[in-house]
Amino acid sequence: MQTIPRPLIRRLQRRAAAGRADGLRSVPETTEDGSDLVRLQRFGSRFVGAGLIGYALAMAPGTIAYAHLTAAWWAPVSIILVVVPAGTMIVASFRPRFDRATALAVFVATAYLATILLWFVAWDHDVPDAVSGWPVWVVQLTGATSLVWAVALRFRMAVVHLVVVTVVAQTANQLGSRGHVEVLLYLNSVLTVGLAGVFLAIALVAVRTAMTLDATRTEARQSAAEAAAAVARESERGRYDALIHDTVIASLLAIRAGRPEERLMRQACATLDELDRWHRGDEDDPTVLVATEALRRIRATATAIDDEVLVEIAVPDGAMEIPADVVQAVTSALGEALRNSVGHAGPGADRVVGGWLGVDDLQVAVVDDGVGFEVDSVGVRRLGIDQGIRRRMEAVGGTATVSSSVGLGTAVVLGWQRS
Secondary structure (H helix, E strand, O other): OOOOOHHHHHHHHHHHHOOOOOOOOOOOOOOOOOOHHHHHHHHHHHHHHHHHHHHHHHOHHHHHHOHHHEOOOHHHHHHHHHHHHHHHHHHHOOOOOOOOHHHHHHHHHHHHHHHHHHHHHHEOOOOOOOOOOOOOHHHHHHHHHHHHHHHOOOHHHHHHHHHHHHHHHHHHHHHHHHOOOOHHHHHHHHHHHHHHHHHHHHHHHHHHHHHHHHHHHHHHHHHHHHHHHHHHHHHHHHHHHHHHHHHHHHHHHOOOOOOOOHHHHHHHHHHHHHHHHHHHOOOOOOOEEOHHHHHHHHHHHHHHHOOOOEEEEEOOOOOOOEEHHHHHHHHHHHHHHHHHHHHHOOOOOOEEEEEEEOOOEEEEEEEEOOOOOOHHHHOOOOHHHHHHHHHHHHOOOOEEEEEEEOOOEEEEEEEEEOO
């Protein structure tokens, strides 16, 4: 009975214990920081902030004209309480993360309401002889300050704020222009709320549209990620199937009664190394290989399977760099072809690996003078020929042809050309 070395058994046991549930690596999840909704909030902050500052500057003459109705401190304080929060909104909209919209809304809205309430404190109960404009200059900002709640996506608070500050501002303006309150004039407040409500409705539609676009984009990306994951899983399964067939099964089929050959032991260790590498997901190989390195790998693959095989591959001066995945496909298909030859060509068959690695293409052929076979009778859909040779080359844009006749040997030609 053949004796299997104990270190090899221990490695097999560790490999089995560490096996994955489904043999597939998960796809990392990625997210995008920006969104249409956030961009809309940034734009809204700049728009509202610039509007408040611009209005404050435009109303400066009126503010000065009616400054005698209040204590001297109210006019500059009112401008500060409008301009500073508005400027803060603009500055915040340029920060890398826009995550303080609600705090900004509270700041702007509270400062505006405080401006109106402080007017009652500062008013000296005097009225102008003739009214031109608005004695309380901030009365026209009720709609703009309500929009800051829309920027924060707090539309109910926007409506509440609009109604409250409109009534309070209307009261202050009536007292500043007439010295008393007339109920009928509050109808103007209804008009103000209605006009501002139109802008709030537009903002609501814009926000819902942005949210719909974000949701659609997220769904599209999720679908694309799921599709890519499915393709990756199929690719990984194909790689795993080929790995099991080309290395594990090939090593097991090569076992014969008696003490294992040194070549077979090296092949078994190399198989376990490849399984461990696949399990870890190592991706340290370079993306391209020079022709001499590609030749070294081809020669190493061939001699590992048949140490008597003759390898004659020409590498002319100026040979190209070859993509690493192409070299991997060629060496794997070459190994499959050689294992088939060793197993089926007969005990007296000789094997030759020949070809070239050129500037724009490569071709590697595995030829033996063994017993041969009828390709049609065997079927090209066998796992070794189809998955191990043809599909592996097709996956990298290459070709593979298998030719054989009974008594005349077999030839497997692998080719690839730079597109």
